[in-house]
Amino acid sequence: MAIFDRDPWWQPRSALYMLKTALNPVRINYFRERLHGRQGGTALEVGCGGGILSEEIAALGFTTTGIDPSAAALQVAADHAKAGGLSIGYLQAVGENLPFPDNSFDVAFCCDVLEHVQDQTRTVAEIARVLKPGGIFCYDTINRxxxxxxxxxxxxxxWKRWAVMPPELHTWNKFIKPEELKMLLEKSHLGWREHRGIKPATSPIxxxxxxxxxxxxxxxxxxxxLRLQLIEGRCTKVMYMGYAVKDTMPLRLERKGV
Known part of the structure; x- marks a missing residue:
């Protein structure tokens, strides 16, 4: 997607800057609470782009790795991390084929990304593969x-009267319903725990x-x-976030036919 290659990510003149100011606060607060104080382990962000969320993950105390298919975005992420004195590993890769051994990470994040990947089933399965048993998968995406x-x-x-993003950024039929995502999680031995909605803090008008x-x-x-803030809520009709935990004994479950 061209916007992810060409936009400056961290610059206020970019539409992507709103990921940092509007979306990051609500989702990182939610994930921090669901991680139950875990820190000092290893974390992977799938679809890290320019590193806007990866740096927040690193700030939680995790040794952080980010992957993305865009070399241009990864360069932005690496340069920004270096300028901030952060040690974050960035690799060019896709979610459907993660270049890591099984059971490599304590936590994995895939945020605002599942609606962009080519194969959602394969991406979730790969995330499950590289998570350690008992590891946590944190995500947010858009409902269909x-x-x-x-x-x-x-x-x-x-609609140009309000539009802030390029018309090709999202495709509606690639959005994923919560119940569909729950099925993908279960298929990959990721035990679903919760979904919560994301909505504007201000009224629609x-x-x-x-x-x-x-x-x-x-x-x-x-x-x-500076004015458009997002908050957590119960309604998941537009955006939602959640988490799942990798089974500690997936092979035993398979033998029982579960």
Missing amino acids: TLASWLVAIGVLQK RTLSYLRRRARGEWNYKDLA
């Missing part, structure tokens, strides 16, 4: 509903007014990012 089409496709991409001001040129992306 009418509401998600209106918000993620219509408002944010398609106020949120649309913010987007409109950016579209009219009254605000830049930084102005929008």
Whole structure:
């Protein structure tokens, strides 16, 4: 996807900057709580892009590795980490074929990525493979509903009155329903634990007014990012996040036919 190659990621003039200011706070707080104080282990981010979430993961105390198919994005991530004095390993790879041995990581993250991969089943299976038994898989993605089409496709991409993202960024039929994802997790011996919704902190009318001001040129992306905050909620109709835990005895379960 061209936006992931060409956009400056960490710069306020970029649409991707909103990942840092709007999306990162809600999801990293959620994951921190579900990790139950785990730190000092190894963590993998699948689809790390420019490293916006990888640096947050490293700040939690994990020895962090990020993979992404975009060499340009990985260079941005590596340069930013180096400038900040962070030691994060970045490798060019895809989620469907992770270049790591079995049972390599204590935690794996795949955030805002499952709706972009070529093979969701294979990606989840690979994440499960490289997780240690008892390891935690943290993720967020977009549901496939009418509401998600209106918000993620219509408002944010398609309709110029409000759009902030390129029209080709997301494809609605690649969004994944929570029940579908739960099935993929179970198939890969990842025990699903919870799903929680992600939504704007402001009302729909106020949120649309913010987007409109950016579209009219009254605000830049930084102005929008400072005001558009996302929060955790119960509704999963548009975006949701969750976590699963890798079975400690998957081979025994297979022999029993479970």
